[in-house]
Amino acid sequence: MVGKTASCAAMALTVGAYAWPEQAHAVAVAAVVGLTAVSCAGIQKSALLTRVIVAVVLAVLAAVVVAAWTSGSADAARLDADSDTTVGGVLQAAGLLFFAFAGYARIATLGEEFRDPARTIPRAVPIALGITLVVYAAVAVSVLAVLGSDGLARAAAPLVETVRVAGVGRLAPVVQAGAAIAALGSLLALILGVSRTVLAMARDRHLPHALAAVHPKSQVPRHAELAVGSVVAVLAATADLRGAIGFSSFGVLLYYAVRRATADRP
Template sequence: MGRSPAATGGAPPELRRRLGVPDAVVIGLGAMIGAGVFAAPAPAARAAGAGLLLGLALAAVVAYCNATSSARLAARYPASGGTYVYGRERLGEFWGYLAGWAFIVGKTASCAAMALTAGLYLWPGHAHAVAVAAVVALTAVDYRGVQKSAWVTRVIVALVLAVLAAVVVTVLASGEAEAARLDPFADASFGGVLQAAGLLFFAFAGYARIATLGEEVRDPARTIPRAIPLALGVTLVVYAAVLVAVLAVLGADGLGRATAPLAEAVRAAGVPELAPVVRAGAVAAALGSLLALILGVSRTTLAMARDRHLPHALAAVHPRFGVPHRAEPAVGAVVAVLAAVADLRGAIGFSSFGVLVYYAIANASAWTLTRAEGRPARVIPIVGLAGCLTLAFALPASSVLTGSAVLGLGALLYGARYRRSRPAPEEGDGRGGR
């Protein structure tokens, strides 16, 4: 089914296998423990109250299924492009295209959300202006070919974990925390929990980056399946501890109203001097995530432009810097516009919708794997696919409508391109000639 790697031009040059399980786990943590934990709790609390704790558990289950399906597909198709490749090879060209389109639009919204998070924590009264400035500055950095190296990832992870630990210890040790605020069944509806899970899924975005390490880890068949649950488990524990802490001191209503929830939590706990440290950690996490996201979106844009699914002019690579020097400014411009006009909840919801559709296609692709191709247990892609679609359509109505419209636009563009690329029927062939 589909084209094998050999059929598409041979296997790519192999990278050095240097990473073990601890390295893969750190990279996974770097992809997951970022700005999402500083941004997603407030809109999730507005949706489900303290029931966001149930939403977190549900989001983690869906994330695990998605990451496992992606890992098996990455082992089968060790090429860049992720589900853009998997969908094309297993389901057909349209589904690969739709996955790539969903990734680009979803992650573009993620970029705007990261920029707005930086703005809300750095200068709340001028969050949009700060967000636009951050996008412009980091697009310029990416244009020079600067990439976040492994040691920078470790530094950011260590910084963010230290800040989160300080928040949890400070809040829970204060006299302001109340266990009565943590009852997840007190005021939560089933629909609210589903919506909270969809919004909190945003905070797990990036977990499947472990699945792309097949060429760079030692014994990938053993390392990747171990690293994925370890990284997800650590992330779930960290997120649960943070959510319990901020809920205990702010309550669901206070958390839902917060613009910088973790900073407001330490202030409510009676330690306002820690708030600037929390804000600095949030800004560092947001800018680090934004830098990596712009890189990722521009590279997927480049890949789709090379296949002429997007304007071919975006496939140009700078002869000196070796970067997609048209795709990067184009992505940066779109993100800057979104950051100037969008609100954080809307950006998170739209991003989650696009990324959930992307992983739904990944799970559908994994379902088609045979046992000889390393398919996961059948229940994993089933739960992953059903979970992704359920959470996607449980998001706020505005996110679902806007996301569906943008995906529909992508499908129309694909159809128009397909019709243009079909060979014209020859005269007298019985298909329209006279």
């Protein structure tokens, strides 16, 4: 719960960093408040908003990939690994990159609200991971081909920088907006997932039982969602983006390590 709450703050700050860098914290808090309100309105509304966000983001990413490879700036030679690559650097990158793949677990945490979860979840998880891997790979290869590893490391907004170097700077505002929308989608999924974890822990009396209340009309754990939204809003107002991402990755890797260590025990 701690790791994923930090993830929520990281995504909220990412929204602010792309949408309005000078007021990143204020935008982050507004995003948390708005998406908490959507999640409290019911899972159907959250699912509809998620579909719209995914469609917009995939369209923007496809535009970036096409722009990269149809320009004269792309060079496959830039995909070669740098000679300075170290084992420590790869491990550090893997630890941070785990943050980008951990969203599949949100599928399982929403299992109570699925139709036929025993059938849906085992199918949805590999499909989600597969699609994500393909999209990440396509974008990563395209960006590296245009910017190279050094340029990518220096870029504050890699996809925006990619379209600018590719000669289609007019796409930059669209890509910037798409990045903010993508972060909103991740934030919504995280708020939904963390609130359901809080609900389960409250039912088992590991957290105050009042957080286990489910709204009779919308059938969502509003108390848990409001509690999560409040904590994330405070973090979004005070935390640093890199620190939030790093702490989130640490927390997530730690609890996966604990789960793996206990998996084989009788």
